[in-house]
Amino acid sequence: MDGLDIPLNHILFISSLLFAIGMLGLMIRRNIIFILMSLEVMLNSAALAFVAAGAHWGQPDGQVVFMLILTVAAAEVAVGLGLVLQVQKRFKTLDMDHANRMQG
Amino acid sequence: MRKDPLIPGVYCHDLIQFNNRSGVLSMLEIVFFYIASLVALIATVMAMTRANAIHALIYLIVSLLAVAVIFFLIGAPFAAALEIVIYAGAIMVLFVFVIMMLNLGEKGDKQERQWLSPSVWVGPALLSIVLLAELLFIISDVNGPVSTSSVSPKAVGLSLFGPYVLAVEISAMLLLAGLVGSFHLGRRYLERDYGDERGKE
Amino acid sequence: MSKIIWLIPLMPFVGSITLMLFGKNLRRSHIGYLGVSSVGISALLTALLAIEFMQNQEVLETLVWTWMQVGSFAPGISFYFDGLTLVMMSVITGVGFLIHLFSTEFMEEDPSYARYFAYLNMFVASMLILVMADNLLLLYLGWEGVGVCSYLLVGFWYQHSANGHAARKAFIVTRIGDTAMALGLLLLFSHLGTLDIQVLMGKASQVWEVGENIPLIACLLLVCGAVGKSAQLPLHTWLPDAMAGPTPVSALIHAATMVTAGVYLIARTHGLFLLAPDAMIVVAIIGVVTSLMAAFTALMQTDIKRILAYSTISQIGYMFLALGVGAWSAGIFHLMTHAFFKALLFLGSGAIIHCLHHEHNIFKMGGLRTRMPVTFWSFMIGSAALAALPMTSGFFSKDQILLQAYQLPDLGPGLWMAGLLGALLTAIYSFRLVFVVFFGEANTEPDKDTEWRMAIPLSILCFLALVGGYFTIPVVDVFPVTGGSHPAHWVEYVSISVPIVGLVIAYFVFLNRRINIETLTTSSFGRGLGNLWLSGWGIDWLYDRLFVRPYYRLANLLKSEPVDVIYNAIVELNQLLNLWLSKSQTGRLRWYLVSMVAGLIILISLASNLGPGVLQW
Numbered sequence: 001m002d003g004l005d006i007p008l009n010h011i012l013f014i015s016s017l018l019f020a021i022g023m024l025g026l027m028i029r030r031n032i033i034f035i036l037m038s039l040e041v042m043l044n045s046a047a048l049a050f051v052a053a054g055a056h057w058g059q060p061d062g063q064v065v066f067m068l069i070l071t072v073a074a075a076e077v078a079v080g081l082g083l084v085l086q087v088q089k090r091f092k093t094l095d096m097d098h099a100n101r102m103q104g
Numbered sequence: 105m106r107k108d109p110l111i112p113g114v115y116c117h118d119l120i121q122f123n124n125r126s127g128v129l130s131m132l133e134i135v136f137f138y139i140a141s142l143v144a145l146i147a148t149v150m151a152m153t154r155a156n157a158i159h160a161l162i163y164l165i166v167s168l169l170a171v172a173v174i175f176f177l178i179g180a181p182f183a184a185a186l187e188i189v190i191y192a193g194a195i196m197v198l199f200v201f202v203i204m205m206l207n208l209g210e211k212g213d214k215q216e217r218q219w220l221s222p223s224v225w226v227g228p229a230l231l232s233i234v235l236l237a238e239l240l241f242i243i244s245d246v247n248g249p250v251s252t253s254s255v256s257p258k259a260v261g262l263s264l265f266g267p268y269v270l271a272v273e274i275s276a277m278l279l280l281a282g283l284v285g286s287f288h289l290g291r292r293y294l295e296r297d298y299g300d301e302r303g304k305e
Numbered sequence: 306m307s308k309i310i311w312l313i314p315l316m317p318f319v320g321s322i323t324l325m326l327f328g329k330n331l332r333r334s335h336i337g338y339l340g341v342s343s344v345g346i347s348a349l350l351t352a353l354l355a356i357e358f359m360q361n362q363e364v365l366e367t368l369v370w371t372w373m374q375v376g377s378f379a380p381g382i383s384f385y386f387d388g389l390t391l392v393m394m395s396v397i398t399g400v401g402f403l404i405h406l407f408s409t410e411f412m413e414e415d416p417s418y419a420r421y422f423a424y425l426n427m428f429v430a431s432m433l434i435l436v437m438a439d440n441l442l443l444l445y446l447g448w449e450g451v452g453v454c455s456y457l458l459v460g461f462w463y464q465h466s467a468n469g470h471a472a473r474k475a476f477i478v479t480r481i482g483d484t485a486m487a488l489g490l491l492l493l494f495s496h497l498g499t500l501d502i503q504v505l506m507g508k509a510s511q512v513w514e515v516g517e518n519i520p521l522i523a524c525l526l527l528v529c530g531a532v533g534k535s536a537q538l539p540l541h542t543w544l545p546d547a548m549a550g551p552t553p554v555s556a557l558i559h560a561a562t563m564v565t566a567g568v569y570l571i572a573r574t575h576g577l578f579l580l581a582p583d584a585m586i587v588v589a590i591i592g593v594v595t596s597l598m599a600a601f602t603a604l605m606q607t608d609i610k611r612i613l614a615y616s617t618i619s620q621i622g623y624m625f626l627a628l629g630v631g632a633w634s635a636g637i638f639h640l641m642t643h644a645f646f647k648a649l650l651f652l653g654s655g656a657i658i659h660c661l662h663h664e665h666n667i668f669k670m671g672g673l674r675t676r677m678p679v680t681f682w683s684f685m686i687g688s689a690a691l692a693a694l695p696m697t698s699g700f701f702s703k704d705q706i707l708l709q710a711y712q713l714p715d716l717g718p719g720l721w722m723a724g725l726l727g728a729l730l731t732a733i734y735s736f737r738l739v740f741v742v743f744f745g746e747a748n749t750e751p752d753k754d755t756e757w758r759m760a761i762p763l764s765i766l767c768f769l770a771l772v773g774g775y776f777t778i779p780v781v782d783v784f785p786v787t788g789g790s791h792p793a794h795w796v797e798y799v800s801i802s803v804p805i806v807g808l809v810i811a812y813f814v815f816l817n818r819r820i821n822i823e824t825l826t827t828s829s830f831g832r833g834l835g836n837l838w839l840s841g842w843g844i845d846w847l848y849d850r851l852f853v854r855p856y857y858r859l860a861n862l863l864k865s866e867p868v869d870v871i872y873n874a875i876v877e878l879n880q881l882l883n884l885w886l887s888k889s890q891t892g893r894l895r896w897y898l899v900s901m902v903a904g905l906i907i908l909i910s911l912a913s914n915l916g917p918g919v920l921q922w
Binding site for chain 1: 134137141144145148149151152157160161164167168171174175177178179180182183186187190191194195198199202203205206208212215216219220224225227228229231232233235236239240243244246247248249250253255259260262263264268271275278279281282283285286288289290
Binding site: 028030096097100 | 892894
């Protein structure tokens with residue numbers, strides 16, 4: 001059954017869609033928890049693109065980069081959620097539009 | 105059927121197969137891929153639009169699991185496993201804990217629904233669509249199939265501790281920094297109340 | 306002796322450093338002992354050296370250490386000692402010692418006693434290095450060293466801004482000459498590859514023919530340096546103003562030693578000048594014009610120190626004339642005798658100023674003959690020597706110069722006539738000074754007479770000014786022999802009689818008042834001429850208009866920094882942009898995210914349109 005395979009650009013297409021959705025979420029949400037979730041979506045879409053590219057070439061490098069992204073995501077979430085707790089303590093809200101004291 | 109290349113005593117260069125053979129996937133697997141993709145997209149959209157944080161999180165986990173399926177299908181079983189164990193497992197559980205600690209409740213849901221009015225997201229949606237269009241334009245001339253032979257965890261490990269050892273060390277440092285950072289942010293002495301200042305804003 | 310020759314400049318140097326470092330903690334008497342004894346030891350060593358030199362006539366060359374080495378160019382801290390050096394060293398250490406001794410009394414009440422002696426010792430050290438150097442670079446070090454010390458000492462009483470102004474003027478005007486001299490050194494080095502004076506002169510005579518252009522240019526540049534340092538036209542304007550310094554300083558630096566450094570330089574490099582006869586003519590003409598100009602100016606001055614300053618300029622003009630006509634040894638001889646009698650006159654005027662509450666105007670003095678006998682006799686002897694009355698030291702040296710000038714072909718008689726006119730004027734102004742200050746009615750009462758520390762140097766210098774003319778300076782081996790035939794006897798008689806005529810004129814005009822010059826001085830022409838002479842031929846005024854004011858105008862123009870307008874505009878533009886951009890910093894996270902995404906879109910669209918290859922798969 002020659003010709004039955006997954007085209008690379010379909011996976012990249014899905015990856016781009018996920019990225020765009022994540023970015024949309026990033027921009028429209030005001031709650032910091034949702035902002036962090038959107039970030040996770042975007043990171044995940046990038047990871048998908050890497051793994052797909054690695055699979056395209058039959059190389060392990062894509063998965064290696066996936067693991068690095070995983071590391072970054074883990075560290076980011078740990079710090080980010082710590083910040084969420086601090087924001088809640090200080091501003092009594094999770095609305096990022098209220099935490100706007102750093103302005104020019 | 106794919107054969108498992110993880111045979112003891114076989115070296116890295118044997119395991120990594122440089123081929124672009126096509127037609128190895130069965131029809132069922134192709135269908136699975138598109139279903140998984142659809143699930144991932146829908147779950148993500150749902151996650152982004154929920155008012156309740158826990159609901160959004162569950163959708164997000166579903167999305168991650170669907171991506172894990174895609175990983176498995178395109179020959180990255182190790183990445184699929186990590187996606188499920190670490191992403192959908194560990195990281196999302198962190199979110200759950202934090203949401204539980206914050207105790208947002210019904211009032212938060214109402215607030216969220218209020219914030220998600222169409223006037224808020226029309227502009228960003230336009231921007232996202234433009235960006236998506238650009239990305240699609242760029243990847244439109246990408247051709248070729250995904251290699252269907254799987255890349256084994258062993259090959260990934262050898263690559264990781266071979267040419268990418270420096271990246272591993274940097275990741276270690278990043279994790280340490282994240283550890284120290286989150287420890288610091290959770291300390292009690294940072295618990296001073298800034299509520300009165302907020303009133304001025 | 307040759308082994309310890311380097312001790313001679315070292316002693317005052319060490320004295321100076323010690324005074325600089327510990328001067329504040331020393332008692333005044335100790336400062337005096339230290340400052341005087343360091344120069345005294347140098348003078349003693351020089352005397353020993355002189356005795357040895359008289360016996361064996363040995364030329365010494367001593368390398369103390371190599372200063373720096375750049376390829377084959379390795380100037381050393383090395384000393385060259387011959388008859389010329391000996392004369393200069395004797396003058397510097399001998400007269401220097403006497404002036405140091407004099408200063409201990411003169412500066413007794415000054416709060417900066419240690420600073421004064423530190424500068425003065427440093428000056429002696431630098432001057433010794435200047436005359437002992439065996440290469441031009443070391444000579445230049447000493448040359449600049451004395452310049453700095455002169456600057457410091459002219460501005461010694463820096464509390465008055467006029468003194469600081471005079472110091473800066475002295476420094477800057479001499480710097481003009483020094484720059485030319487540095488260029489001359491570079492020119493010589495680039496052509497001959499060495500700055501060692503003896504080697505240089507030997508090489509120059511091999512490489513160049515007489516009358517070639519390059520030695521002429523080099524010599525003229527060296528003359529510029531000499532003119533600046535020795536206060537000759539057109540760079541003489543700093544010396545009268547330099548009288549702002551303490552009077553012993555004027556005696557040591559601005560009469561006896563530093564200002565004669567230019568004469569020494571030309572004499573030391575005479576081998577070069579022999580290759581450039583035109584340069585020598587220039588030197589002679591500068592000398593004679595300067596001496597006349599300064600003599601006329603001295604005639605009208607009322608400040609006792611300015612009279613002496615112009616007389617110094619005039620006398621150095623004679624030395625230049627001597628050098629220019631090739632009468633090297635006569636020039637150096639006049640340098641030495643001038644050092645004696647001019648130091649004597651300056652110290653005498655210092656004594657007067659010291660005892661007359663810092664009065665400088667000679668018309669406010671008068672009748673000091675009986676009240677200050679030591680000073681009176683010093684002035685009499687000094688003026689007699691300055692006017693070159695027969696049998697004084699000045700007579701012998703000036704007579705030699707004039708006779709040798711007369712023998713120069715073509716220009717000779719003209720130079721001789723001018724020199725004679727200068728001699729006549731010299732006699733008139735020097736005895737005008739004596740008659741006005743010491744005779745007539747007393748206008749100011751001195752509150753004290755000189756003590757021994759002033760009297761002894763004055764007495765010794767009196768003796769030297771009288772008998773200095775009988776010394777024979779040991780420079781026969783240094784300079785080529787010039788002159789031969791003796792001029793006619795009437796020439797000699799005329800040169801002898803001219804100063805006496807000057808004395809008689811001065812007597813009748815200023816003391817006896819048999820000749821009345823009222824009508825002359827009150828006529829408009831006489832007044833105009835007098836004012837012109839009083840202002841030193843208006844050269845200061847001319848320089849002020851030619852150089853100083855245009856410079857100030859330029860500086861004023863540049864004060865607003867016209868070039869910086871461009872840079873300021875860039876800064877302002879940046880500040881404007883910053884103001885504008887900082888408004889976009891709202892502190893709202895979602896605003897940042899939207900702008901980031903917009904930027905991302907722009908970047909990607911740019912990158913994907915940059916043509917194939919940028920984002921090609």
